[in-house]
Amino acid sequence: MLILTKEDIKKVFTMKDAIEADKEALKIYSKGESVVPLRVNIDIPKYEGQSLFMPAYAEGIDATGIKIVSIFPKNIEMGKPSTPAQMILLDGKTGEVSAIMDGTYLTQLRTGAVQGAATDILATKDAKIAVLFGTGGQASAQLEAMICVRDLDEVRVFDINESRAEEFVEDMKVKLAKYNTRIIAVKDGNEAIKDADIITTVTTSKRPVFNGSLVKKGAHVNGVGAYTPKMQELDEGLIKKADKIYFDTKKGVLAEAGDFIIPMEKGIISNKDFNGELGQVILGEILGRENDDEITLFKTVGIGVLDLVTAHRIYEKAIKSNVGTNIEI
Template sequence: MLHITEEDVLKHYSMKQCMKDVEKAFSLSKTTRVDIPFRTILHHNGEGAHTLYMPSYIEDIQYASIKISSLFPSNKEIPMIQSLIVLTETISGKHVATLSASALTMLRTGAISGIGTKYLSRKNSEVLSVIGCGAQSFGQVQAIMEVRDITKIILYNRTTDKAELLSAKIFELYSSWAGEVIIMEDANEAVKAADIVVSCTSADTPVFSGKCIKKGTHINAIGSCAPNKHEYDVHVLNRASKVVVDTFEGAKNEAGGLLIPHNNNEWSLNKIYGELSDVILEQEEVRNSADDITLLDSVGVGFLDTICAASIYTKIKEIYK
């Protein structure tokens, strides 16, 4: 069995390829057999500590996988998020690889937002605001830079040290980029100027107000994936002309940003426009006007791990033959 390290993933698997794989997976989820049993969550001692078990199977590519991902917010000396994938080919049932999956998770989570931005944001969007500069934020920037000509990136984090680290990583990767990165200390100010907002926090309550979102903004909300947490408020939903989710099943179980207003009778899940796969397959303009505000709320879905892991494995096994 091949073990694929984080270094292997980062060296041999680009965001461009990841986005192709993720878009293909969303399309396959509507056109072929894709099994995604609902994830199992085990809660542990310690505030917010839990482990997720996420199995999935894609018939078209003949691979299945299970990702085991632990989130321990109090970790200081080791990463807060640690993930491992076991990949199985489904012709013989052979377990062909294990993958250290933190980098893969960052890439495929970013790819979801990149694809959402591709189909839901204005094509002339130039200003990106990132709310929350933790482990997932770099992948978000990479994916959105793939689909839009970003000239300014605004960063907000509760503590500025993570924003400074993210800024340094951006300039290291995009050394010839002529844009600017600004760090702000107020989330509402950070979103006011944005054409695209990425919210990737673990906040229990809204970090910014929807009243501060300007017309024409697209929002990718990928953090706080629990039914009792929401990082954006009901004003975002009430102002959005289109609300898209990665899957209805995930949204109805884990998207606190949608569930809390729904349960409070402030908004209804019936207003969800559709799944991201619907938007991809329709290949039609979702926006009715340049002033539309759009939202993609993503809690993640296991079949993306399967297709990305299979893609990486196919490439790495040839290199290591």
């Protein structure tokens, strides 16, 4: 059994690798070649905690896995992460555990990468300006994914906490220096999006974070952060205005994302306004962007097959590069 830390994963796996893994995962899901049961949530009231178990199986890559994510707010008092996570990867042929890896970093990587996959497929090829809303734990991967798939001149970063945005930008200038993209903090998100080619939101906001009427023709928008029925990063006007709308999984988005649940309940939009899943675009079953004037919109809430395929690819590369710690049990 191979043990892989965050640093081990970084040695063998890039954002580009993760984007390709997510594209494969979306294809597998849209073809109906994966099994993704509902996650199991166990409350731990004694410690005000919760543990979530998220399994998946993909026959085509002979792999099974389960990501375990726990939410224990009091961990911070002990100097421990409040949301520890691990991914357990099993050999689909034998059922043996083949690897255990850092699930927190895996989640950041695959979540950034699924947005990167959508941006690669749906954004205009000559996109030069992007805007990122939110600077939390997912933000760095979201930023890298955008500049990984497009040769961007500038990314504007907005957060309701200005100093946090400035600190994030300074950190990213160092960590993402190899991309040669100008990264700046901005104080007005609405002003920032007016000429933006790509807009990505990764917040937990319960109200829209920008005015959708200001989005220009040809822009591509990624909604990443709103993952409950009460959260709503994207305004209803933008969703109505978008020429084409795609999901990572239609079932997941319409069950979990307030961005779509809220306007559907109001009768502003309906099923006929949705084009389908990104995996269907990759498979050639439905059309993606058809011209440079279309506003395209992608919404993701995540699914276990993204973790599974990404973890399997990481494991394969780690074995090939002799990275990680092998243990016998």
